Amino acid sequence: FIAQLAFSKKFLGTVEKMAADPSKAGSVFDEEWISVYLNNFAKDENRWVKLTEKIAEELFPKYPALAQNIAEVGYFLYNGFTWLNFVTELLSVAEISPDRVLGAPVNDWASGKSWMLVNSLATPRSSENERVLLWDVGLCAICDGCACCLDLASTTSTATSLEQSFLPARYSIQLGSGENESAVVQFVAKSALPTTLEYEYTHTTQVCACFCRQNDTAKSTASLDNVVAGAGSLSLVGAVASSSAFLGQLDLYSLTRAPVDKANGEFSIYFAQGDARQAFSTALKVLQQRSFSDVVSSQLVQAMDGYIVDNTGIATAVATGSREVLAILVEQDDPQSVYSLFSDYGGSLSAQSDMPVVSVAVSSEDMGVGGDVGSVGYHIFSQPSENFIKDAWQNLQTLPVPDGSKKFLTGVSYGSINAKTISNPYFGIPAGQDVTLHLLNVNSSLNLGVLTDFHNYSILVQE
Numbered sequence: 001f002i003a004q005l006a007f008s009k010k011f012l013g014t015v016e017k018m019a020a021d022p023s024k025a026g027s028v029f030d031e032e033w034i035s036v037y038l039n040n041f042a043k044d045e046n047r048w049v050k051l052t053e054k055i056a057e058e059l060f061p062k063y064p065a066l067a068q069n070i071a072e073v074g075y076f077l078y079n080g081f082t083w084l085n086f087v088t089e090l091l092s093v094a095e096i097s098p099d100r101v102l103g104a105p106v107n108d109w110a111s112g113k114s115w116m117l118v119n120s121l122a123t124p125r126s127s128e129n130e131r132v133l134l135w136d137v138g139l140c141a142i143c144d145g146c147a148c149c150l151d152l153a154s155t156t157s158t159a160t161s162l163e164q165s166f167l168p169a170r171y172s173i174q175l176g177s178g179e180n181e182s183a184v185v186q187f188v189a190k191s192a193l194p195t196t197l198e199y200e201y202t203h204t205t206q207v208c209a210c211f212c213r214q215n216d217t218a219k220s221t222a223s224l225d226n227v228v229a230g231a232g233s234l235s236l237v238g239a240v241a242s243s244s245a246f247l248g249q250l251d252l253y254s255l256t257r258a259p260v261d262k263a264n265g266e267f268s269i270y271f272a273q274g275d276a277r278q279a280f281s282t283a284l285k286v287l288q289q290r291s292f293s294d295v296v297s298s299q300l301v302q303a304m305d306g307y308i309v310d311n312t313g314i315a316t317a318v319a320t321g322s323r324e325v326l327a328i329l330v331e332q333d334d335p336q337s338v339y340s341l342f343s344d345y346g347g348s349l350s351a352q353s354d355m356p357v358v359s360v361a362v363s364s365e366d367m368g369v370g371g372d373v374g375s376v377g378y379h380i381f382s383q384p385s386e387n388f389i390k391d392a393w394q395n396l397q398t399l400p401v402p403d404g405s406k407k408f409l410t411g412v413s414y415g416s417i418n419a420k421t422i423s424n425p426y427f428g429i430p431a432g433q434d435v436t437l438h439l440l441n442v443n444s445s446l447n448l449g450v451l452t453d454f455h456n457y458s459i460l461v462q463e
Helices: 002-007 007-022 021-040 047-058 064-079 083-092 236-244 246-252 256-263 276-291 292-298 314-319 388-396 455-462
Strands: 113-123 132-137 152-157 166-174 196-207 214-222 302-307 325-329 381-383 395-399 409-420 434-444
Touching: 002 007, 002 236, 007 021, 021 064, 021 083, 021 455, 064 083, 083 236, 113 236, 113 314, 132 256, 166 236, 166 314, 196 292, 214 292, 214 314, 236 276, 236 302, 246 256, 246 302, 276 292, 302 388, 314 325
Parallel strands: 325 434
Antiparallel strands: 113 166, 113 302, 132 152, 152 196, 196 214, 381 409, 395 409, 409 434
């Protein structure tokens, strides 16, 4: 949303048109965004996908979401089953081209503002046998290796000498500053990663008919300097895709990574060291070519959806200097992502008194189906207390929802909370800072797009 609002004159025009005549906001959004998005999947579509979509429309006319999802998945299977490709198509609705960079010109309202895109940097710990699977070719998901699966190969990465499985990270730029501009803040706080990041890559091949196995191991050091010094020339699509790659967790399990590889898919976003402009495209090329030596020389790093370390964006805002934060949220009655910011909060995650971390759960070698990836909840506030926060949340001011606007909109609430920080080296937050949180919570019965009629989002906009 922010990428389109800042970089697209077309999308800004749509929003301004909606604001100029609120009675038509839903229809304008449906015509100028939703319909364009859905029509994009009709181009260059495989005939078998089109046939399946048509059958779904005929058999289930009351469930248009099924045909829409078939068209979506089919399009990407045919044109490139990668998260980078999905975000490319998403932003193309607003006429944002794949070659746009973070430092490119923006709309007037955004010029000069600092933009931070939250990421969760994967740093799997060797001490816990954790790893990220860069690829897993030929794995039999039923028997984990059998005579019918010859020449199995997998490549994993492990970060050494770190205490956490994920580190908070952020791409950043002063909007409109130009492609030669550097980042506004460090990609990872110096207090979290004072030196370079060392990865150990392991390439395993196995001919399972005779159970032969061979490992090649190499270490490589990633400085992460290119995403800081070259921030202005980073791909806009790549940075947005990286910050939203929630399916990157599939790389933590053989059972889920192998089928993705068989479909030539890539749901994670990796970046390579070197030329910042090519950081994302080089990484994708290396992964698709499956060259172990190129993985090592490119020093691939995985950065996935920021929700794992900072689901609200509040911690990143505070870490980068904000002392008054407006957080626009979509939370239900028990917002753990808000509660877990406070050190007094234990909840179901068992707070640790000596570390500003609520929980860490990540894949390890022996984790199979049902293994919990979970998230990392970082405490950043010492005050107020857990009970105060819960009471404050339940007592937020509410806006009455008119009877004609309750199909998908379930509530709008707002309020403010005064808080004080604790020291958190992972974000680089000092203790004793006073912060005012302004919370705007908008709830809906719609989900993120799974078996949901996309036109319903236009109805929600109107509500």
